[in-house]
Amino acid sequence: MSAAPETLSTALLDRLPTDVRKPAYDRAALGIGMAHLGVGAFHRSHQAEYTDDLLEHRFDRWGVVGINIRPPHLADTLGRQDGLYTRLIRENQRIEARVVGNIVKVVDSEASAAPALEILSSSGIEMVTMTVTEKGYCHIPASGELDLNQPDIIHDLANPAAPRSVPGILARALDLRRQTHGRPVTLLSCDNIPANGIILANVVRTFAQQNGDSLAKWIDANVAFPSAMVDRIAPAVTQADIDTVEQRFGYRDAAVVVGEPFRQWVIEQKFAGRAPRWDLVGATFVDDVTPFEHLKMRVLNGAQTTLATLGVLAGLEHTFDAIADPLLETFVRRMLVEETLPTLMPVPGMEPQAYVRQSLDRLRNTAIRHRNHQIATDGSQKIVQRLLNPVRDRLAQGAGIGLLSVPVAGWMAYLVQASSRFGKRWPVSDPYAGKVADIADTAGRDAQALVSGILAIDTIFDPGLATNDTFRKTVTSALGGLLSDDPMAAVRRALEQTEAARLKLSAQSA
Known part of the structure; x- marks a missing residue:
């Protein structure tokens, strides 16, 4: 022995x-x-x-x-x-x-x-x-x-x-x-x-x-x-x-x-x-960390939060499982390139498209067994910098948020489905989990009522964003799809709609 x-x-x-x-x-x-x-x-x-x-x-x-x-x-x-x-x-x-x-x-x-x-x-x-x-x-x-x-x-x-x-x-x-x-x-x-x-x-x-x-x-x-x-x-x-x-x-x-x-x-x-x-x-x-932190928060961390919540909704356990899914990989890459990167300031020594590729490659590492539920922990403390700030910047630019709105709705769906009304499909750890569960227990599956209740949490959503009609409509539409029996259909629809809008805009400017 x-x-x-x-x-x-x-x-x-x-x-x-x-x-x-x-x-x-x-x-x-x-x-x-x-x-x-x-x-x-x-x-x-x-x-x-x-x-x-x-x-x-x-x-x-x-x-x-x-x-x-x-x-x-x-x-x-x-x-x-x-x-x-x-x-x-x-x-x-x-x-x-x-x-x-x-x-x-x-x-x-x-x-x-x-x-x-x-x-x-x-x-x-x-x-x-x-x-x-x-x-x-x-x-x-x-x-x-x-x-x-x-x-x-x-x-x-x-x-x-x-x-x-x-x-x-x-x-x-x-x-x-x-x-x-x-x-x-x-x-x-x-x-x-x-x-x-x-x-x-x-x-x-x-x-x-x-x-x-x-x-x-x-x-x-x-x-x-x-x-x-x-x-x-x-x-x-x-x-x-x-x-x-x-x-x-x-x-x-x-x-x-x-x-x-x-x-x-x-x-x-x-x-x-x-x-x-x-x-x-x-x-x-x-002298100034801001450009570096915005790049990292909105690209790498934005991708992590997106893949985590949407990955859970798709029944996937790890980040590398989510990025290996062709639909989710396409979605997160297009979201970052088309909607996130235009909100960033220049970063010394960093080419933004290369940073996107590097970030997604890192998430493919199969030895890093990062569970989607772990990344989704305390999401209410993270979505402001990772998702809501780029959404706010896009709206200020008069640009579309058809892709960025999906992971915002994904965070909502993740917490909503931990409520009694949805059979507590999974345990969550988030300071606002109880508040969102109360909203869900009252609103049920009514996406508009759910979004209205959650956007009223002003410690997460500032009033200017919460009352923005474009934001409310796109998030409500995405949440309704994510709470359906086929949540990934909402992801496919967002890709199709934003691509159609891009082609239309390109034809008009030709």
């Missing part, structure tokens, strides 16, 4: 197989200079890898304390492995393993904010990065402002010394820094939100201002909130991924993460004090 494989740890590093890349720097000499909130799969497959690259290129005091204020807990995984974990790159049949080593301490702070506050307020922390998901910012999606009616925000304003929310925790940590050492700090959002630095600054400053102006003024003088665009597809880890490490490389790792080969990180060059030189290892420092 063979012995059980050893678990990844510092003691095991020197005995790892030669085909597993390991940290090429002295972890024992690594000082702590950063904290990261939300140490999930994306951070560990993206920012942490860049940091390991930097430490190998130019060693400095940029060890990271990983902090989770929501599940999963770190102590049972990263904590037991000395902060070490394996990052697998998977592309179809290819697998590449790397052990990442810059997380030197882990903290679970779900039960109490105290451990997180102790780290974040420490004078040695010069950079705080975060991946807390869109809803973690407690903002109103339609405006980007702090939602003062959000339950955790209400709690934190009443109990500022024992916060639960990200804005509350950050505001309290900044106040502790102000009261003790006063050292500046950079708060860098790495979440998939446009103008994420502006939104983070909005929610933290607004929270701070609720208790007077002194903290807000200190924040203005001592805290930087750069925006950033991050990109790497990192699906939820499965037991098969964990088993792959054991079977292929001979050790156990409960904190495995999986990613695609592609990665990108564009960071606004606006820091308070020292910052890691990630630009030396592939990241890009720029």
